[in-house]
Amino acid sequence: MKKFLNNVDQMLVESLSGFAAAHSDLVDIQFDPTFVARKQKSDNKVVLISGGGSGHEPLHAGYVGRGMLDAACPGQVFTSPTPDQMLAAAEAVHAGKGVLFIVKNYAGDVMNFEMTTEMLPFEHATVLTSDDCAVVNSTYTTGRRGVAGTVIVEKCVGSLAETGADLASCKALGDKINVRTSSIGAALTSCTVPAAGRPTFDISEDEIEMGVGIHGEPGRRREAMREADAIVGDMVAAIVQDIEAKQLPTHGDILLLVNGLGATPLMELYLIYNTAAKLLTEKGFHITRSLVGNYTTAIDMAGASLTVCLLDNEITQHWDSPVHTAGLRWGC
Amino acid sequence: MKKFLNNVDQMLVESLSGFAAAHSDLVDIQFDPTFVARKQKSDNKVVLISGGGSGHEPLHAGYVGRGMLDAACPGQVFTSPTPDQMLAAAEAVHAGKGVLFIVKNYAGDVMNFEMTTEMLPFEHATVLTSDDCAVVNSTYTTGRRGVAGTVIVEKCVGSLAETGADLASCKALGDKINVRTSSIGAALTSCTVPAAGRPTFDISEDEIEMGVGIHGEPGRRREAMREADAIVGDMVAAIVQDIEAKQLPTHGDILLLVNGLGATPLMELYLIYNTAAKLLTEKGFHITRSLVGNYTTAIDMAGASLTVCLLDNEITQHWDSPVHTAGLRWGC
Amino acid sequence: MNSHTISLYAAAIRHAILDHEADIECLDREIGDGDHYINMKRGCEVIASMTDELTALSAADALNKIGMKLLSTIGGASGPLFASFFMSMSKTLKGSETLNTLQMALAFEAGVQAIMQRGKAQAGEKTMLDVLIPVANTFKQMAEQDKSSQEIATALKQVASTGLESTRNMLATKGRASGLGERAIGHLDAGAKSCEVMIHAVCDAVLIS
Amino acid sequence: MNSHTISLYAAAIRHAILDHEADIECLDREIGDGDHYINMKRGCEVIASMTDELTALSAADALNKIGMKLLSTIGGASGPLFASFFMSMSKTLKGSETLNTLQMALAFEAGVQAIMQRGKAQAGEKTMLDVLIPVANTFKQMAEQDKSSQEIATALKQVASTGLESTRNMLATKGRASGLGERAIGHLDAGAKSCEVMIHAVCDAVLIS
Ligand SMILES: Nc1ncnc2c1ncn2[C@@H]1O[C@H](COP(=O)(O)OP(=O)(O)O)[C@@H](O)[C@H]1O
Ligand SMILES: Nc1ncnc2c1ncn2[C@@H]1O[C@H](COP(=O)(O)OP(=O)(O)O)[C@@H](O)[C@H]1O
Ligand SMILES: [Mg+2]
Ligand SMILES: [Mg+2]
Ligand SMILES: [Mg+2]
Ligand SMILES: [Mg+2]
Secondary structure (H helix, E strand, O other): OOOOOOOHHHHHHHHHHHHHHHOOOOEEEEOOOOEEEEOOOOOOEEEEEEEEEEOOOOOOHHHEOEOOEOEEEEEEEOOOOOHHHHHHHHHHHOOEEEEEEEEEOOHHHHHHHHHHHHHOOOOEEEEEEOOEOOOOOOOOOOOOOOOOHHHHHHHHHHHHHHOOOOHHHHHHHHHHHHHOEEEEEEEOOOOEOOOOOOEOOOOOOOEEEEOOOOOOOOOOEEEEOOOHHHHHHHHHHHHHHHHHHOOOOOOEEEEEEEEEOEOOOHHHHHHHHHHHHHHHHHHOEEEEEEEEEOOOOOOOEOEEEEEEEEOOHHHHHHHHOOEEOOOOEEOO | OOOOOOOHHHHHHHHHHHHHHHOOOOEEEEOOOOEEEEOOOOOOEEEEEEEEEEOOOOOOHHHEOEOOEOEEEEEEEOOOOOHHHHHHHHHHHOOEEEEEEEEEOOHHHHHHHHHHHHHOOOOEEEEEEOOEOOOOOOOOOOOOOOOOHHHHHHHHHHHHHHOOOOHHHHHHHHHHHHHOEEEEEEEOOOOEOOOOOOEOOOOOOOEEEEOOOOOOOOOOEEEEOOOHHHHHHHHHHHHHHHHHHOOOOOOEEEEEEEEEOEOOOHHHHHHHHHHHHHHHHHHOEEEEEEEEEOOOOOOOEOEEEEEEEEOOHHHHHHHHOOEEOOOOEEOO | OOHHHHHHHHHHHHHHHHHOHHHHHHHHHHHOOOOHHHHHHHHHHHHHOOHHHHHOOOHHHHHHHHHHHHHOOOOOOHHHHHHHHHHHHHHHHOOOOOOOHHHHHHHHHHHHHHHHHHHOOOOOOOOOHHHHHHHHHHHHHHHHOOOOHHHHHHHHHHHHHHHHHHOOOOOOOOOHHHHHHHHHOOOOOHHHHHHHHHHHHHHHHHHHO | OOHHHHHHHHHHHHHHHHHOHHHHHHHHHHHOOOOHHHHHHHHHHHHHOOHHHHHOOOHHHHHHHHHHHHHOOOOOOHHHHHHHHHHHHHHHHOOOOOOOHHHHHHHHHHHHHHHHHHHOOOOOOOOOHHHHHHHHHHHHHHHHOOOOHHHHHHHHHHHHHHHHHHOOOOOOOOOHHHHHHHHHOOOOOHHHHHHHHHHHHHHHHHHHO
């Protein structure tokens, strides 16, 4: 393992300190319990709190700011944060209209947020994201994983909350976007959890992991490395199949997010975008919004994910509204 | 080599096509000769044209748009673009007040831009960036390399040009920023030029390349891998020494850019920021502007560079002004 | 059992977990996300640092304190599960001073039930419960039959190992491995492994004393 | 020499460059950025695709066309340098129909001077000029002495190889390797290598004919 770090145990604190220093105009940070909150506190609005294991940067701390999250609770690398973090964050940012938790669907995250809400003195609701359509036809029962689609939920619900909408409406929009969003990832290499010091999985030069999770969890299948068009073709097919399975329209306006998993250069991400956009357009979709870059990473994994969100006027409007965070910024 | 690509020869065209499609609100692209230009043509202003080898994305095409470049000419990977590209770009975007070329100081880039200007029918000037202070006390004569500091030049001169300033003023600001900017990079791994198919250099698990160039050129020295604080300490020392050698003040307001070279995750970049910011502050600098992310990359290299720009009111004001490009956006 | 014994057991558990770093880490890498050993270690270290504080408390209060501390320290899936285990044990033992074997067995059973509730999981889903449920059952049975601590400890070690081994050919239907379908088959569950290691550590401590 | 011979030489050069992929690529990886072979190949391929077009032109026009095409195809440092070489040769030969050896030698010399001007470089700076300058000098001398094409070709091959080898222990003071200081010592220059390969290819073609 070769990384810029001093001491594995201090890595997260040092990195978060750097984040807070680099964005001191936007956020405040607190340690023990650890959370990142907007510098400018909100007033009389539903506050959005997200969190999850670290290693997915800029998710979630990078999405704290105007028009998006009010606070984020970073856990240890790939380990969901703990209830005391979420309670402290809620206490710090609550603005009189309740707390909406945005939680990626993993056993650990769900249980920690659940225990939080059992202790929380404020009105609250939770949007559970589960956009990863990697695993199909399985007998699993805990449901799909939340991956890069979470960014779209955080952006749009953040926008709605900014208008003063109530908790139920915010949750409803989040749930709607989650249903209308499908993602799938493919890895060329493993990630390396710093404290583990070695790659999570072994993969040879001529293999890829199709349907990989953002923690390096194995996906659909290990398959032969092929040309980008073939890989992206399979990813698009999985997404289209998922949209069909959800009985949603396979035409109309969409947002296409090509997300890098950490070590894949923009040149490749744009190449993937090129193929994905062509295939989706042929299928009958109309790509009206795009995002290409590292938005939900898996530490240092070489790989990428595709996310398609079926837009409607409401989602589009909230996607377009001003946002000012470390990781996403436009309109202001 | 494991990359998302179909065919090495088509990689650049496919990637640029994806870029143009993903940002069709911002840019138009033309091939043969290849350049990327603002969708919305400027009127009565100095136009800024940059270019260079591909592989440094988002540099330069990602900086085309309001408040920054008018056009960018992407060359083959790590190979400067050709005069026909620059001539076609200038022809397409010229807006009556001359052309300012922003060129990173490499023999190839300089010669191609020089041949361009010999043929150009418009008033023109060139800002040659040379912020890399990696190599000191050497007998070389072609001068320092232009690296990530180029982004600051493009941003600020782009802002000034937007105000209707004349060619001489734009060049003067660019030259001033270049003098006030120092950078240095360190690589943990090599990059792989796709057409070459193998890493440019070999480096073992316990070595780093200090002072590496953004094309994987060897730097100051091969040295032992150490903790981040030690590496960053040396980088900061090199920058401070360079500022002293230029007889510029080692105090006052600065912009600190921590730039990822392609495969280094944000978590590590922020950790580097944390250390660099501490050391620079101790030294007497006051960090008033920051940028952390992948802004001038070396394909898929794991590594990072530090850039310090000595601010003054003029530079700060132009840094803060609205910019809307694929790679940098704020204020609009 | 009192809070002093609890601290001794905690120390034994910590040593055992550290000793099994390679196995535990490897299992969570294979069908999980590779952090389970680190999570367990973080939990063990924080409890070790609390020894003085814990020994000043009643057994029930010490267990509650352990649960609370694990909740705010471990995170991930295992954090809330182990926290629920200890907090529920504590609730069951509330008021009792030194504890007999049956009280312990019943408290353990309550702890395991708390895990089942928190995780919405049963036996056979390829989780730590495939070790914990059979251990809880045997523990209670043998305690009701008034078996000696030695006999019980010996039996529970065996049951834990069998439970762990049973996860090998299961499909995972809970936790992170549940996304893997058939691909999880052939691998032991990491949480089951760390439970087996911990149970062995405590039983060995009982057998030695 | 006429434009037909030029095309034959271009084909010989292309084969030779492709044959030396490994050497050339490796040198630019060691002290450059690894693209020199790819740049040379791109240039060779584009000229190969123009054979019909070129053979319809006079030698001078064909050389100019080659220069222009290389300028818009190669890029990097080598693009403008080789382009300047051919465009300058063309200018020198303008008006002449079939060409004698001395005319060729003078045109070659003019081409090399154009490279020196464009690159602001001299001999001894660890560039392609360390092959090209001695070759130009020997070529001109021997042509003035009316040596046979065979003699000249044999001599130039030797001079080119010596020139290439001379770059090994030089500091680079031009081009990308100039940032390396002492670290460039011990490595051959990539552009010098490809010039040596091209000169050998053309000389071998002369020797065979
Ligand atoms: N719903 C559940 N019920 C019981 N045990 C579970 C459940 N989900 C996960 N586990 C256990 O937790 C272990 C994983 O713990 P850990 O790696 O620390 O957390 P995470 O999966 O969040 O990374 C699994 O091996 C499994 O034994
Ligand atoms: N100023 C110069 N004068 C003459 N030759 C040069 C000069 N700069 C570079 N070269 C030659 O160009 C070669 C590199 O070409 P190439 O790799 O194609 O371009 P780049 O250096 O831009 O990547 C060097 O090996 C050297 O021989
Ligand atoms: Mg985890
Ligand atoms: Mg080059
Ligand atoms: Mg885990
Ligand atoms: Mg080169």
